[in-house]
Amino acid sequence: MAFSSALVLCFLAFNMALPTLATVYTVGDASGWVIGGDYSTWASDKTFAVGDSLVFNYGGGAHTVDEVKESDYKSCTSGNSISTDSSGATTIALKKAGKHYFICGVPGHCTGGMKLSIKVKASSGSSAAPSATPSSSAKGSPSSDGTPATPSTTTTTPTKQNESSATSLSPIVALVFTVSWICSYVLV
Numbered sequence: 802m803a804f805s806s807a808l809v810l811c812f813l814a815f816n817m818a819l820p821t822l823a824t825v826y827t828v829g830d831a832s833g834w835v836i837g838g839d840y841s842t843w844a845s846d847k848t849f850a851v852g853d854s855l856v857f858n859y860g861g862g863a864h865t866v867d868e869v870k871e872s873d874y875k876s877c878t879s880g881n882s883i884s885t886d887s888s889g890a891t892t893i894a895l896k897k898a899g900k901h902y903f904i905c906g907v908p909g910h911c912t913g914g915m916k917l918s919i920k921v922k923a924s925s926g927s928s929a930a931p932s933a934t935p936s937s938s939a940k941g942s943p944s945s946d947g948t949p950a951t952p953s954t955t956t957t958t959p960t961k962q963n964e965s966s967a968t969s970l971s972p973i974v975a976l977v978f979t980v981s982w983i984c985s986y987v988l989v
């Protein structure tokens with residue numbers, strides 16, 4: 802009886818924790834957010850989903866991360882930014898599905914390649930895979946209904962990311978420890 806109860810608890814703990822896994826992408830990988838970066842190529846093999854985060858690493862004060870509308874992205878205009886940060890370590894939580902546009906607002910930087918366009922899918926269970934679109938200027942994140950999304954911008958201390966720039970190990974490790982603890986507690 803105790804074993805079957807433990808098995809049920811382990812199954813429930815695993816299934817509750819699994820959907821909370823999100824991916825943290827370091828924009829530009831080890832190069833970071835720099836002039837001359839090829840962010841269309843960087844994003845082309847990635848699948849972004851609601852709940853994931855983008856981390857922009859750059860020299861504080863030397864660059865900005867501005868989220869803009871598509872029209873501002875295309876014209877490299879930052880005057881109407883949805884959000885902006887210049888701290889040197891910007892994390893953007895992807896809270897809404899749809900296209901999101903990011904540029905550096907420093908004059909000449911966007912036209913020098915510092916722009917990123919991504920498509921965020923609704924959830925990890927969705928079958929529609931997001932794709933990157935060629936960058937041309939400004940950033941923004943209109944939602945699927947055409948209204949601008951309000952991004953969450955926070956600053957973080959830069960951390961070393963793995964080579965692929967996607968990090969999901971910590972939540973998995975936490976899940977394993979939680980399930981192990983529950984199983985050992987119930988079985989003893």
